[in-house]
Amino acid sequence: MDSSVAAAGGTRKGRLFRSLAAVPAGGLVALVTITYTMSYAALVFSGGLAPAYGLGLSSMLMGCVLCGVLTALCSSIPFAVSAPDSNVVAILAASLAPLAWQVGRGADPEALAATSLLSLVLATLAVGFVMGGLGLARAGRLVRFLPFPVIAGFLGGSGWFLVAGGAGVAAGLPGLEGLLEPERRPPLAAALAGGAALLAVTSRKAGPFSLPWLILGGVLLHHAIAAWLGIDLATQAAAGWLPPAPDRLAPPLPWDPAMLALVDWDTIIRHLADLPMIVLVTTIGLLMNVSGAEAATGRDAEIDRELRVAGGAALAAGAAGGLFGLISPGRSLLLWRTGGNGRLGGVVGALLVSLLPLLMPQALRLVPRWVLGALLVFLGLDLLRRWVMLSRRDLSLGKWLQVVAVAGVTIGFGFLLGLIAGLVLACGHFIALYGRASPIRNRYDGTVETGHRARPEQDRAALDATGTARLILHLQGFLFFGTANRLVELVRAELAWPAPLTHLLLDFREVVGLDSSAAMAFTRLRPMAAGRGVTLVLTALAPHVSARLGPLATDPSIRRLPTLQDGVDWMEEDALASLPPCQPPLPFPQRLATLMGEATAARFLAALPEVAVPPGTTLMVQDEGSDDMVLLEEGEVTIRIRSPGRVMLLRVQGSGVLIGEMGFLLGLPRTATVTTEVPCRLRRLTRADLSRLERDEPELAIQFHRLMARLLAGRIQDKDRLIAGLLRGMRQPA
Known part of the structure; x- marks a missing residue:
């Protein structure tokens, strides 16, 4: 009795210790999440969208809280952390960038902010409905069908946009335009150097604490140098070294009638065309992030459950005016390594994200712009390194060139054309490789492939003597114009052999389908065989394959039998009928x-x-x-x-x-x-x-x-x- 009581007490103490450990772990994750979110907001709401920065940051933080809490409570990974994803933010930045001139130059900042917020909310709701639907339909495996070169090139293009966006955040100008203005070059150079330093340190197998310490070190270093030079915060903000921060963060209220009255609906309608791309990239990002979290922590995740959780969290965030989030492998690993290996750590981290901006919004301006830019540059360089440079070690030259091509088209012409170009290249590469594969799985003659009916010795000897005249070809795979034409050439070569054929059997048991070009190629076999006096036999034709063959499937001169053995038996009977009759077998x-x-x-x-x-x-x-x-x-x-x-x-x-x-x-x-x-x-x-x-x-x-x-x-x-x-x-x- 005493030992059980002691064990129960020890269990309660263990739970209490784990619960207390989750608080500082969640706090550390919250600080990292806030820093990332500020960088993402500065990237999306830059240039002409700068007036919407405060409302956009509030929307992103709202999404961090709601998606973070729901993911921590419902994910199949108990220590999962959900937050805005860098790849998706790069797409959002490119999608929302035209809003400033679409709404109109000199437009009311409140109208611009309302239109931007509703665009984010609609994207979030679209993501929620699609991912939730995929999860409910248990269709998560469909997401894995995108070819790797397409994904890698796509992410490489996202990396470049993050690098350019980080430079723009640091310089306060779009992209790399800060290089053209001397007064903007110092913060831009600091961001590029800081991003390269972060990549150099973290790529050497640094621990999960490295990035938070480096970010904190960058902030402290900046303010130490400014204090040594005697530059106050106001002067730094005026010079563009510190970001603007609102006196308070207003809650995002996209459904407020006053807010809806300010929306430019024509711009919203034009923005709807970008939603499919955002949904696709988000779904791919979820799959990759979940896989990354599995690999980093050794925990298995259920992709359909994660789709349902992410979809539900996105719907909740969108209803509250927030931006959707995805599982972050890095922050999930950070929470796990710092003791928050239960659901409480993720909940605490998500809730703490809302406290600092609400209680001390002025603290947000203490993070220098170049640090925010350096974080984006680091993320972009890391994507370019992993998906473009390092992928060369694992891919053939042809597939790696596809990665480079997709990344180049994405950078030069946008994400949609990059995706289309990637799919076209992947399909062309697949057709070229598959077309070189043989459509014939096995080739046997009548001496090997015999019927299942035992025959008298005299008949069997006669069939063995003429067995090479009966050819059986086992077809395989999906037959299209490339493989079907190859099959025709192989059959033509077989018919050209000096030893004449009497029967040609094509077995379709392993054929999964064929296209119209393949059906036309098969129609060429009929006169080819008839010209040589060869009887054509087709076996194991599935209904959809038979329907594709058209007239060939109903030609009376062609034998069609349900199974291979039936076809072989028929050929043997037909061969025996053409031979002189044998002596009847002796009684047993x-x-x-x-x-x-x-x-x-x-x-x-x-x-x-x-x-x-x-x-x-x-x-x-x-x-x-x-x-x-x-x-x-x-x-x-x-x-x-x-x-x-x-x-x-x-x-x-x-x-x-x-x-x-x-x-x-x-x-x-x-x-x-x-x-x-x-x-x-x-x-x-x-x-x-x-x-x-x-x-x-x-x-x-x-x-x-x-x-x-x-x-x-x-x-x-x-x-x-x-x-x-x-x-x-x-x-x-x-």
């Missing part, structure tokens, strides 16, 4: 006499009583014990094997065969189920019968074993020939 006793001698065969048969069996009788069951073997004197049986969820017909055996001898001799379970199809006459040899023969008639038992050795040696020879044919067929045609 006479065939046995040719192998064992007449007297020995008669004594052997007399030792085993004959049994008449009706059709539908199961003679052997798969996986059961092998206590006997069957000599089928007359009739027909089917041999089927069972696998999980499927029963496959292996062979149809006629009279004069031994069945079940392998398991009987080796003492192994049955490998197949044997069922009579017609009335049969058979003889059973049990283990007791064999023991009796070995004891009472040893000479007869020796003759039986010799017979079995001869039969098994013949089967081994057949298997060797089959393996040789399989190896020839597995060599893909050139």
